[in-house]
Amino acid sequence: MTTGRARIRGLTVPVHSLNTLIIGSGAAALNAAVRLHEVGQRDIAILTERWTAGTSRNAGSDKQTYYKLSLAGDVPDSPFDMARDLAAGGSMHGEIALCEAQNSLPAFFHLVRLGVPFPHDVFGAYVGYKTDHDPRQRATSAGPLTSRLMWEALAREAARKKIMIFDRHQAVALLTGGRGDAKKAVGAVAIDLRKSGSRTFGFVLYNAVNVVLATGGPAGIYRDSVYPLGQTGSHGLAFEAGAWAQNLTESQYGLASLKFRWNLSGSYQQVIPRYISRDRNGRDEREFLNDHFPDMGTLASAIFRKGYQWPFDPRKAASYGSSLIDLLVHRERIVKGRRVFLDYARNPSGGGKHADFSIGLLVEEARTYLERSGALQATPIERLRRLNRPAVDLFRAHRIDLGREPLEIGVCAQHNNGGFKCNIWWESNVRHLFPVGEVNGSHGVTRPGGSALNAGQVGSLRAAQFIAGRYRGRPLPLKAFLALAGPRISETIAFAQSGLDRKPGRALDLRAALAALRKRMSACGALVRDPVEVARECPKAWELVAQTLNELVIPDRASAAAAFRLKDLALTHALYLEAIKEYLEKGGKSRGSYFVPSSKGERPCPTLEDGWRFELGRAGDFASGRILEIGLDEAGRVRKAWRETRPVPRTDPWFEAVWDDFREDRIIKEEG
Ligand SMILES: Cc1cc2nc3c(=O)[nH]c(=O)nc-3n(C[C@H](O)[C@H](O)[C@H](O)COP(=O)(O)OP(=O)(O)OC[C@H]3O[C@@H](n4cnc5c(N)ncnc54)[C@H](O)[C@@H]3O)c2cc1C
Structure with missing residues (x-):
């Protein structure tokens, strides 16, 4: 990397020139940096608004899941089967599903090698379990904080490799050159947040051959959100640069606590807490679910099922399914303007309408589960302590005593399946711009639990391979860079100056x-x-x-x-x-x-x-069967297109042919 200076709109600002700028410091960004370094591209830097921010570092759940090809016992599996299952939810392109399936094991073992403690048995089998939308046992977990353990392992590796980091830097614009299909990323504008009060606003320019965009999900657009507080997302940067997104309509929502953002899945529901609502002044307490469920057994069993049917699913809304609860919570909060809480101190009561809760009213499956777990105590909090004491301790660590105070909840945004579109090397329609991790919209309408973490690791690996293979060049000479990107830099600085004036x-x-x-x-x-x-x-x-x-x-x-x-x-x-x-x-x-x-x-x-x-x-x-794409044209007008979903490609790899292509460097090639 070299550093020069430029004078624009009366401000003298630093310009760093390098091969690849990686924006973000979540698991996808760190993997992009580590992988680039491993494949020999060392002229790289990470730029992040805060090193420890982001979803990977700060979110978790009951058993945070990582999805990969099945590896243990006699469960038969293949990359094609996995690709078909990834795409089975609809609106996911088959070739992307195949890449994610095919590269899931290299990505997984990379994490294992870096020290992520994924469990294996005495024979070395990385055993798995079934997660949602998963017909095999492809899921694994390193506990409630799997993504944090991934983040820590990758951060250690990035430090060991001495990868350059611009911490406390917020990217505020992407820079591009060319138009239409020839449009390419050439860098970014950022604000050095430690210098933002200075005369230059802290503006810093980056002149890069490639930009890896790893800014995570669009957390900041929701009020009710279980994304960690520090995560906001930066999709606007890429839209302004002309990148097209897909499947933006497809996100996941589920019940979460509001004061401390945490998914209320698994044992938080399986112990059957009491759902109550109150008016804005904390009065008029009501067990509102009683008005809609026909009897206590049906209601308590739906609450139990919410434990393992966490995201809202409209197919589970009728016939008193578990997703009816999400709708009723939404109606209470958003339509009626009340506040909703989970009370772990007391069992649900029928309020004169139904019988009060007792274990004997539960469906067989729920009763057996609680019996076999020895969780038949008198109150939800006692059952939770028995079933999952760390779940109680976690809230206590955030100064919430579940045994004493009702926990305020909402139906919260958790993950966006959609995001920016890419080819099989995770390059967007804007050349040299690689959206990886959650900002990339590789998933369809539904996705198997844990496939987000896999997609982030695979996408960043693919981008690194392509950059090292095809985009190794040196950045533009400073003069040429400023000639190309000058107008956009000027416009960006002008936004700050005119707002101030x-x-x-x-x-x-x-x-x-x-x-x-x-x-x-x-x-x-x-x-x-x-x-x-x-x-x-x-x-x-x-x-x-x-x-x-x-x-x-x-x-x-x-x-x-x-x-x-x-x-x-x-x-x-x-x-x-x-x-x-x-x-x-x-x-x-x-x-x-x-x-x-x-x-x-x-x-x-x-x-x-x-x-x-x-x-x-x-x-x-x-x-169904189509994918909605959306982007801005050169004039900033919204453009939309519906594309047919492409099937999983049928390849018939013949070893000698692939070997020949591989030796002749014909594997990594520019895609449409
Ligand atoms: C509660 C919860 C539970 C989840 N459970 C699972 C699970 O079990 N399995 C699974 O597969 N997935 C799960 N997910 C989803 C998964 O955790 C995320 O999709 C994934 O961690 C996103 O990683 P990322 O690297 O793309 O982004 P992040 O980890 O969010 O990182 C984004 C980074 O970009 C930085 N950034 C953003 N904008 C800018 C800017 N303008 N300038 C500089 N830096 C910027 C941020 O500070 C941050 O460092 C869960 C998500 C949540 C919220």
Whole structure:
């Protein structure tokens, strides 16, 4: 890497020139850096707003899962079978599924070699278990903090390899050259957050041959979220650069605690806590689920099942399935404006409507589970202590005593299956730009649990292989870089300068704007997507985008980074809503992890109002079998396209032919 200086719009700022800039420091980013180093590309640097931020480092769950090819015992498996299962949820391209399946073992053993303690038996078998949407036993786990253990192992390796890190740097723009299919990434603009109060706002330029974008999921667009607090995402950067996204409509939502963000899956539900709601003043406590379930046995059994049916699934909403609970929690909070809690101190009571809870009322499966686990104690908290004491300790470590205070909950955003599209080397439609990890939208409508972590490791490996194989070159000479990227750099700096110059008047308040967009997404762009509300809110989302560009007042230089963040999130939420609107306009129904009200459908249960009628998406529907792509054109206009989903390719590899291609360096080649 070399460092020079440039003078733009009256500011003199540093310019770092290097082969590959990796943005983010989650498990995908760190793996990209480690893998690039391993394959011989050392002219690299990681740029991150905060080294320890992000989902990988800070999220977990009951048993955080990693998905890979089956490796143990007599469970037969093959990369093709795994690819078909990855793609089985619909709207996932087959060749991407095949890459993720084929490379799952190299990715997994890389982590094992770096010290991630995935369990194996006395014979060395990395045994697995079945996770959701998994017909084999492909799942493994290193415990509740698998992704953190991955992060720690990769961070140790990055330190050992002395990979350059720009910590406390927020990327605020991607730089590109060329147009249309010839458009390519040539670097980025960032703010050095330690210098953001200075005359230059802390602007730093990066002149790079390649940019690996590993900025994670779009956490910052939701109010109700179980993404860790420090994670916001930066999809707006890539949209502005002309990258196209796909499947933005497909995210996962489920029940989580709000004060300390944590999934309430597994034993948190299997001990059957009491669901209550209160008005905003903490009064008028009600066990609201009693109004909708026919008897205590059915209700308690649905709560139990929520443990292993965590994400909302519209197929489990009718017939008193576990997902009816998510809908009723959403209705209580978002529609009725009340607050919902889980009470572990007391058992559910029938409130005069039904019998009070007792173990004997549970379905056989739930009763046997609790009996065999010795968890037949009198209250939910006692059962939880018996079943999973660390689950109780975890909340205590965050100053929440589950035995004393009811836990406030909501239906929260957890993961986006969609994101930026890529080819089989994880290169986006903008050449030299590689979205890896959750910012990449490789998954379809559903995905097997644990496949997000696998996809992040595989995608970053593929990007590293391609960069080392084909994009090894040196960055542009400084003069040429500034000639190419100058206008965009100027525009970026101007956004900060004009925000600072603007007089407070009918100023757009940063915090209020952020709160508004998050409320909008959680109300109509998350679990429940009412076509009428989405159509009404979409123009308001674009209005906010325009306001952030034209009316935002930046009170001081140090606030410029937050202003860029707002601009990014405003654009991101507008494009997510556009994608949802398009899906609904094409007649898209409830699927994946969301609920679309539809007057022609059935009610999930007879006590719910007509507005809760819904239909499930079916195989022959327009949206099934297709993938919705969305992006911005050169003029900043929204463009959408529906693509047929490509099947898993049937390859018939003949060893001698592959060997020949391999020796002649014909394996890694530019793709469309
Ligand atoms: C509660 C929870 C449980 C989960 N459980 C599972 C599971 O069991 N199995 C599974 O497979 N997946 C699971 N996931 C999903 C999985 O953890 C994530 O998809 C994955 O960790 C994302 O990794 P990443 O490297 O892409 O992004 P992250 O780890 O989120 O990292 C993103 C990085 O980008 C940085 N960044 C963002 N914007 C900028 C910017 N503008 N400038 C500089 N830096 C920036 C962030 O600070 C961060 O360092 C779970 C997610 C959650 C929230």
